[in-house]
Amino acid sequence: MKHRALVVLTALAAALALVVSLSVASAGTRHGTAAQSRAATTAPPVPNAKAIKAKYGGQTITFVGDSVGGGHTRDLALATRFTKDTGITVNVTPHPAASDASYSQLVRAFSAKSSSIDVAMIDVVWPGAFAPYLVNLKPKLGAQAKIHSKGIIQNDTVGGKLVAMPWFGDFGMLYYRTDLLKKYGYTSPPKTWSQLFAQAKKIQDGEQKSNSNFYGFVFQGNAYEGLTCDSLEWIASSGGGDFIDNGKVTINNKKAAAILDQMREQIGKITPRGVTSYQETETHTAFIDGNAAFMRNWPYAYSLGEAADSKIKGKFSVAPLPHGSGGHSVATVGGWQLAVSKFSKHQGAAIEFVRYMTSKAVEKFDTITNSNVPTIPSLAKDPAVKKAAPYLKAATANVPRATRPAKFLKGHYNEGSKDIYQGINQILNGSPASSVLPGIQSKLQRLIGK
């Protein structure tokens, strides 16, 4: 008797635990559902669908796709359309949101020669490392590649083989609240980092009186790939180089140390103290909930800010990121490619999926619904695109780009980037730059010397 009561109670406890787990899981997807309603704009039809259906209909492929912002919703919408038109079933699996974790996932699959991934989403810095495991797309998609930006096609061509197709581009920008700038008497967004700190401080001091959750500036400060991108912008815009310049490691220099120390001093002052554990999602959540005056982020966040559930709809704009004294504004190059695994058992169907996903119609759809940067230059002139993606205007889109040192680190890129973001995160968490930079310098030197 007693035992049975105990079993029942334990089961109840387990059920309670399950409910807690599920509610925690669902709490994290609030903005995902908002994106869902937006992607209702219908996905474009697949051209030449009949021929594809005749050849590959009935096959099933797996696509490891996006997970940030409304990316997964877009992937599902496009995959559903593709399946409807061609009879090829597409399983869409979102990859880990931190791109270094997503890199590790692909390393595991490729090293095991696994056929479980057919189409993968590849960061702009990976083609060099993954080229041996990817199908050469030139024979089948060479013609379509011609409408994409030449620079990205070059980036995705390794040893004469086109190992990936450009899907969408990315660059860092400064998001700012137009209403708050006006309220506190600023006529233009900050040009330098010191101006940013000053404006953020003044606005924060004022706004915190009515909203204790309000902070001046949010960015990606967690120890992950995003911090490599953010810190590259701080250092390069202050004349401190691009981590590795002309094959020489340069990260340990006075200008880099100065801007990093300045950033460290702002942590907890004009940013939440917890910003050193923020990734993209935490950053855009703070901004679109109206809890930040400035945000560094990628273009995808623009559509989230304009969404129906955003509290800052129509109250924000974008500008080039600030620069240090004696430097100029830069934006880290990001962007995603689609690649087909060599170990895929359905390469033909997979390539047709990539053809569809990187077509002009789909890129237009993606830009309008998800505010991603099209990799097809002619799209920037399209009036519908111009309206949905005002950040494509020259002032923000033509800012000089800073490139992560993938071409020097090659297959060791992920490890080198880890050394960088772990070190910078340590600085932001309180260590002086001068005590950390020499260590990063020597680690990077060992990696490119190998």
Next chain:
Amino acid sequence: MASVATPVPIRRRRRRQPKLQRRQTRLGWLLLLPALAAVGFVAVYPLGKTIYQSFTNQEFLAGLTPTKSVGFRNYSDLLHDTLFRNAVWETVKFTLITVAFEFVLGLIIALVVNSSFKGRGVMRAVMLVPWAIPTVVAAQMWKWMLDDVFGVVNDFGTRTHVLSHSHAWISDPSTALASVCAVDIWKTTPFVALLLLAGLQVIPKDLYEAADVDGASKLQQFWKITLPLLRPAILVTLIFRTLDALRVFDVFYVFFGQRTDTQTMAIYDQSTIVGDGHVGDGAAISVAIFLIIFLFVIIYVTVMRVGEE
């Protein structure tokens, strides 16, 4: 055994036993075979392979560098690796703090729910709730609760004036370890209590009755009866918890990701193998972790055996 003294029966036994014993031995081995094969497959083979790999420079993505033997280089690198040293130290600190707290709190809870009171069955089930929640989910929940902007902990603390201002428990290096320890203690104390409760229940009740008759106080009963008879359960509990704590991964991974100042041995190992793709270096770290855990087990077993004698 020692009483069998005369040589004659021994010889007779020796002659008679082989047939019977051989058959039984054969049957014994036959019955053991599946278990041995399973152990060989899931324990001996992977461990052997890891040790072998730790002497090579194997990479995850073969083709970057051809795999060859490098002798003890991975191990000598490890000796000079400050990140690894820091990871070992962080893990050991975490282990000592959490195991100590969990043991003391778990013992108190076990003693309470072992005594008879109304609603004891409910109490025993309810105390298991933290332990029943998957670690990653619990960690994520606590991460939000400890958040410096929206966290309920800071909100409650500042409203009741326990805290003068919101604190970034997880991001601030000075409170990072304490917060992760607190979550682990919250989550695992019920498990410790459960193991100790099982030990308490096998202690015969008549010992306490006899002690009562002899006029021993409750405190004396605890020190002279409960604690000595609980020793086997304590040993199992401590070994279980220590090994678990030494290979901790999930809570730290959710809380800190790839941050270096709060890296545990397991996270450093994972990031070396999966992140950097250095299978050889990672295997050396794995072997080092194995040896460190082994050391703890030896210490426990020796201490307990000395205590018994």
